[in-house]
Amino acid sequence: MSNEWPLWEVFIRGQHGLNHRHVGSLHAPDSELAMRHARDVYTRRNEGVSIWVVPSSEITASAPSDKGPMFEPSNAKVYRHPTFYDIPDEVGHM
Amino acid sequence: MTPDAEALAKAAGGTGRAPLAADAPEMDLFTGLTRLGDNTLILGHRVSEWCGHSPVLEEDIALANMALDLIGQTQFWLGLAGEVEGQGRDADALAFRRDAWDFHNLLLVERPNGDFGQTLMRQFLFDAWHAPMLKALEGSSDARIAEIAVKAGKEVAYHIERSADLVIRLGDGTEESHARMQKALDRLWGFTGEMFIGDAVDARLAEAGIMPAPESLRAAWDETVNHVLAEATLTRPDGTFAHQGGKQGRHSEHMGHMLAPMQWLQRAYPDAKW
Numbered sequence: 001m002s003n004e005w006p007l008w009e010v011f012i013r014g015q016h017g018l019n020h021r022h023v024g025s026l027h028a029p030d031s032e033l034a035m036r037h038a039r040d041v042y043t044r045r046n047e048g049v050s051i052w053v054v055p056s057s058e059i060t061a062s063a064p065s066d067k068g069p070m071f072e073p074s075n076a077k078v079y080r081h082p083t084f085y086d087i088p089d090e091v092g093h094m
Numbered sequence: 095m096t097p098d099a100e101a102l103a104k105a106a107g108g109t110g111r112a113p114l115a116a117d118a119p120e121m122d123l124f125t126g127l128t129r130l131g132d133n134t135l136i137l138g139h140r141v142s143e144w145c146g147h148s149p150v151l152e153e154d155i156a157l158a159n160m161a162l163d164l165i166g167q168t169q170f171w172l173g174l175a176g177e178v179e180g181q182g183r184d185a186d187a188l189a190f191r192r193d194a195w196d197f198h199n200l201l202l203v204e205r206p207n208g209d210f211g212q213t214l215m216r217q218f219l220f221d222a223w224h225a226p227m228l229k230a231l232e233g234s235s236d237a238r239i240a241e242i243a244v245k246a247g248k249e250v251a252y253h254i255e256r257s258a259d260l261v262i263r264l265g266d267g268t269e270e271s272h273a274r275m276q277k278a279l280d281r282l283w284g285f286t287g288e289m290f291i292g293d294a295v296d297a298r299l300a301e302a303g304i305m306p307a308p309e310s311l312r313a314a315w316d317e318t319v320n321h322v323l324a325e326a327t328l329t330r331p332d333g334t335f336a337h338q339g340g341k342q343g344r345h346s347e348h349m350g351h352m353l354a355p356m357q358w359l360q361r362a363y364p365d366a367k368w
Contacts, residue, residue: 005150026151026152032259033259036156036256036259037152040152040155040156040159041151041152041155041156044155
């Protein structure tokens with residue numbers, strides 16, 4: 001439907017989370033109402049302490065059909081994982 | 095020998111407390127608390143009637159949230175009313191086992207939902223009263239009331255923000271949304287005056303510092319309403335006629351129609367649990 005409100009993506013930082021996480025999407029006529037809808041739809045059970053809303057149209061996404069060239073080259077390149085170093089005990093948890 | 099009323103009541107399975115006398119201070123408190131709790135109950139139920147019927151999913155959930163806020167506040171107000179009454183009635187008993195004439199809500203909140211605009215306008219006109227009412231109740235001489243008011247006040251601060259914003263958007267929106275909002279305002283206007291008309295019970299509660307005098311909330315309400323209506327490009331009606339009676343149990347024909355679906359389960363299957 002052409003007269004539907006634009007789509008927004010909702011990101012919420014949880015009570016103990018450090019990062020905002022994508023939780024879903026919703027329709028709203030502008031950012032102010034998108035924020036309000038996000039509060040009403042996605043924080044009903046006390047899930048969050050901070051909300052971001054982003055117009056879905058502003059997100060550039062990788063195409064599923066490009067999956068091969070995009071991600072397969074990094075497959076099986078174990079030497080890219082920093083697992084070949086000995087970490088001194090004094091460093092503690094990294 | 096005078097019969098021991100307390101012992102007799104206990105033997106009969108009662109609470110051991112005699113019913114409140116009509117002129118007991120607790121009776122005023124009970125009435126004042128049911129006025130608060132019945133407003134939130136009846137409006138909460140009205141708003142819940144939109145569940146699954148709203149124009150868009152996001153508004154549907156927002157309305158359901160608000161209805162739940164109001165029902166939650168009802169549990170506090172009517173729970174306290176039952177305690178004050180001391181006859182063993184809890185919030186559920188007061189909500190589901192009273193008849194229309196025992197409800198003390200404003201006529202405004204029992205108005206049918208109408209279209210979405212009328213529902214929002216009713217909400218805004220109520221919220222603009224509810225917020226300053228709770229603010230005043232935070233200073234109640236009764237600590238139990240002050241405590242409930244603080245908790246409810248946070249919820250209602252969001253309600254008024256939301257309803258005022260939507261009234262502005264729709265009033266200052268398309269030609270059709272403007273016309274619908276103006277029509278809703280004109281229709282509901284006559285039901286706003288009752289919020290500010292006190293009776294003897296109100297006067298005694300205000301005297302005791304328990305609840306604010308209804309008249310004292312008018313200025314804050316006028317300020318909010320004038321400001322929002324101006325931004326919404328809506329015209330404040332001139333009429334000063336006020337429909338009255340809800341607070342004293344004289345309700346419109348809509349009340350019974352609303353209570354029937356709301357109460358039928360507890361009426362048909364008393365004490366049913368699930």
